[in-house]
Amino acid sequence: MASNAPVGKPTDMSSPRLPKVAGIDSTVPAPPHTVAPLPGVPSAATPSDAALPPGVLIQDRLASWVSxxxxxxxxxxxxxxxxxxxxxxxxxxxxxxxxxxxxxxxxxxxxxxxxxxxxxxxxxxxxxxxxxxxxxxxxxxxxxxxxxxLPEADLPGAGLPDADPPGAGLPGNSPTPPRRPAxxxxxxxxxxxxxxxxxxxxxxxxxxxxxxxxxxxxxxxxxxxxxxxxxxxxxxxxxxxxxxxxxxxxxxxxxxxxxxxxxxxxxxxxxxxATVAEELLPSRLPRVPGVRLAVRHLTGPQGGGDWYDALPLPEGALGLAVGSVYGTGPSALAAMGRLRASLRAYAVMEGEDPVAVLSDLELLLRLTEPARSATALFAYAEPAQRRIVLAGAGHAPPLVVGDHRTEFVETSLSAPLGMLTCWEAPSVELSPAPGETVLLYTDGLLRRTGDATDRAFARLHAAAASVPRADRSDPGAVADHVLRTLLPGGLDPAVEGEDVVLLAARFE
Incomplete structure (x- = not known):
């Protein structure tokens, strides 16, 4: 064991030494990201440094910086x-x-x-x-x-020209003054x-x-x-x-x-x-005898093109619509606003025929925005007779919720607007019983669940069927229960760009 004993000064030999390179000072300067060592670590100015081996102080300093x-x-x-x-x-x-x-x-x-x-x-x-x-x-x-x-004059760009003066920086002219930092x-x-x-x-x-x-x-x-x-x-x-x-x-x-x-x-x-989207949608729902309305609109961070509408029509009728424009951001919002405004005009002129309303809307979309497609559902309701005639273009079917049934409305399969040369699909008529609520919704409600389409439909049906009997008289309570049950954590953050619209109409 004696033959393995260290020779000379063990501390000096085991201390890390920086290589000597010509023209480079091996002294380690204090890095700019730390100004003082940890408490208890002696500084270079203390007399005890003379008794410390040269590598110990460097190691302690490095340990402090690394920490x-x-x-x-x-x-x-x-x-x-x-x-x-x-x-x-x-x-x-x-x-x-x-x-x-x-x-x-x-x-x-x-x-x-x-x-x-x-x-x-x-x-x-x-x-x-x-x-x-x-x-x-x-x-x-x-x-x-x-x-x-921090006065206003010291903010970035405050008091400085928005653009360089003409000729600034050219030979013979004064150089552009540098911008002062805040x-x-x-x-x-x-x-x-x-x-x-x-x-x-x-x-x-x-x-x-x-x-x-x-x-x-x-x-x-x-x-x-x-x-x-x-x-x-x-x-x-x-x-x-x-x-x-x-x-x-x-x-x-x-x-x-x-x-x-x-x-x-x-x-x-x-x-x-969110402000633009809200301004493009109805500020309030109309009051029409024989029906009570409620709507829930959830917008994602990027803002989608989902929309809804409810407008009174002649002879006590009511037009209900939901739709979705493909895409996100300002362009989708602008297209949504144009589409909704056009549908309102067509609904006033020929609302009794939902197929004609959507046909006109499809023609307008194909002529003005040929690269864009959209889904839409329009329903012409006569609350006094509890009669609804509706047509859908690539849209999910409505859901009827009542004391004795919870079922989807059977609609014909149709392509979205803008996908075919000429769109037309047959309409569907239904008669909700007194006290039943018809739910119109956009595809975002299904996609935000993160499930496959068939499972999302099954979950929506189960959520609507589980509405407490005491809440079924209030369309807002029905919509809230469906959303809480279907999306317990709110909008799924993994599914971007999908808004959620849920329009509930309860017939008296």
Whole structure:
């Protein structure tokens, strides 16, 4: 065993050494992503460094950097999985609390452009606590100073020309002035609320009531995204994060801000699509004697082309329609609006003949939009006689729900509009009994289940048959029960671009 003993200085020999390369200094510089080692690790300026072997300090520093990078990687991975603003704010609050060593906090989303949305999220704070904090004068609170400390002139592009002046950059002309980046305010640390100078008395009163003694506020702002909001973490005792924690929360905060900016764009796009879709659909359902109506319309993130309509016709009649335009996005919404407006006109002129209405609609679609197809179902109802005449073009059959039956209406098989040179299919007549509800729906209701077509139809039939007897007198309750039973988790996120329309008509 003695022959295997190390020779010389074991520590020096086992210490990692950087290769010597001509022209390259082997000294390891401090990386830009960390400004201080973990607590307990001696720094290069301490006298104890002289007694440490050269490789030990490097290893400890590297271990500290690797630990910080691993922590940031794990936290950002969790943040990037969030797909909503509220979810991202809550995840950011929890991760930030761990990084700065706090227990409670709040995040305020308030984009500087004023276009919204705005919200306030709390961590370890009840809704009443958030309301109490908001009673602090805005100029005294940390988050208020951050939100108001970024003037409009410092936002990206503010006060700068939208385009370069004519001739800018050409020889002999003045160069184009560079655009100034947005100014990002510095974080605000209040080590002790009781002794901090310049605080409003109300601030100290609220802090004493909620039991926090210090705070650290971080702006949710970057040069590219501008100001989106602010986050504040609250300490139970006087404290403030050290330099290392500030650096880590700063890196994480910049990443979180960019992620929030992306989610904000998506949220605004969804809101615009939903607004356009709602404006293209009826604002209210008509009241016609002998029938009660209810509708449920669920829109996916991309916005589909599903639509519905209910319009009074001469002699007490009622026109009911549902349809779907293939495609998603603004173009599908625009086509849906044109198709619905055209069907209303044809229904007023010749609503007694649903086949003629759909034939005219198919001709219009083929002439004006030959590359697009759509499904549609139009029903001409006479509530006084409880008589319905309907025709469908590639559309799912209606479902009749009553005390004594739950069955699909047998309609003829027909191609969607725009698929044939000339569309025409026979109509179907039915007479719902008093108290029965007729359900008209779009294909999205079936596709959103994620099941095969035959199984989706079977599930729809079972959902309608299971409507409680007490709810069958209310068409809205019937529609709600069917949706809850068929789509218990809401719209299936795995099926994109499919809206859901469910129109219920109960005949008295």
């Amino acid at each position: 910080d990078l691993t922590t940031l990687h794990e936290l950002t991975e969790r943040l990037i999985k969030t797909d909503s603003l509220d979810g991202a704010l809550r995840e950011m609050l929890g991760a930030g609390a761990a990084l700065v060593g706090a227990r409670r906090g709040m995040a305020v989303l308030e984009p500087a452009d004023g276009l919204g949305p705005t919200s306030t999220i709390g961590l370890g704070l009840a809704h009443a606590d958030l309301g109490t904090i908001e009673t602090v004068p805005r100029g005294s609170g940390s988050y208020g100073r951050l939100l108001d400390g 100014r990002v305010p510095e974080p605000i640390a209040i080590r002790d609320v009781r002794t901090e100078e310049g605080l409003d008395p109300r601030h100290r009163e609220v802090a004493a009531r909620l039991g926090y003694a210090a705070s650290y506020a971080l702006p949710l702002a970057t040069e590219e995204a501008g100001r989106l909001g602010a986050a504040v973490w609250l300490y139970d005792e006087p404290a403030e994060p050290d330099e290392r924690r500030r650096h880590l929360i700063g890196l994480y905060g910049r990443f979180a801000t960019e992620h929030l900016a992306r989610l904000l764009q998506v949220e605004r796009a969804r809101a615009r699509v």
